[in-house]
Every structure is written in structure tokens, then in C-alpha cells.
Amino acid sequence: MSADQLAVTLLGLIAIAGIAWFFWGPRGDGVKAGLTSSGFQEAMILVKGGYTPDVIVVESGKPVRLEFRREETAACSEQVLFPDFGKAADLPEGENVAVELPPSAPGEYGFECGMGMLHGKLVVR
Numbered sequence: 001m002s003a004d005q006l007a008v009t010l011l012g013l014i015a016i017a018g019i020a021w022f023f024w025g026p027r028g029d030g031v032k033a034g035l036t037s038s039g040f041q042e043a044m045i046l047v048k049g050g051y052t053p054d055v056i057v058v059e060s061g062k063p064v065r066l067e068f069r070r071e072e073t074a075a076c077s078e079q080v081l082f083p084d085f086g087k088a089a090d091l092p093e094g095e096n097v098a099v100e101l102p103p104s105a106p107g108e109y110g111f112e113c114g115m116g117m118l119h120g121k122l123v124v125r
């Protein structure tokens with residue numbers, strides 16, 4: 001095998017590894033919420049066939065505001081529930097709906113649609 005052939009082969013293998021990593025590689029640890037001037041940790045969540053992002057990372061001891069925006073008409077996602085906080089919110093299509101949560105101890109707090117089909121979670125560190 002000449003040096004050129006070897007280089008091409010290596011590049012091919014690297015490209016394949018890159019593609020495999022892109023599709024099957026480890027997912028990130030979620031999206032970290034930003035801190036607003038009012039002291040809330042805030043994140044936007046798009047509701048469309050699921051929650052994007054579906055993992056939101058916040059710090060313990062600070063209140064959280066999650067802003068949901070539903071961009072679909074599927075009835076499935078018209079409500080979002082936070083069982084751990086005893087909270088629920090209706091999500092009219094195309095409107096931003098803020099859900100405020102109290103400062104929480106470190107842990108994972110799930111949220112889901114009214115039927116329990118769509119899932120996301122708030123990770124408090």
C-alpha cells in the first residue's frame with residue numbers, strides 16, 4: 001500500500017468514526033439554564049413532538065423559570081406536568097408559557113405531557 005492509499009484509507013476511517021460518533025456518540029449532559037437579572041435560572045423549551053432541550057441543568061438554591069413554547073397542534077403536548085412540584089401548565093399553541101419552580105435540592109425532577117408520553121427532566125446540581 002502506498003503512502004497515498006494509506007492516507008486515503010485513514011481519512012475514510014476517520015470520517016466513518018466521526019459519523020458514528022455524530023449519530024451514536026454520547027449525548028451532552030443537557031442544557032444549562034442561564035441566570036437572569038431577577039435571580040431566576042431561565043431556559044426556553046420548544047414543545048414539538050417532544051421537549052427541546054429535554055434535559056435542563058440548573059444549580060440548587062436558586063429559583064427556576066422554564067419558558068415553554070408549543071409549536072404544534074397535537075393534543076398530546078397541550079399540558080405539561082411537574083409531578084415533583086405539584087405543578088401543571090396549559091400550553092396554548094404559539095404562546096410562551098413560563099413555569100416557575102422553587103429552589104430545589106440537588107436531584108432529578110422529571111416533567112411530562114398530560115398523558116405521560118413526552119418526557120423531559122430538570123437536573124439540579
Ligand SMILES: [Cu+2]
Nearest residue numbers: 076113115117
Ligand atoms: Cu401526551
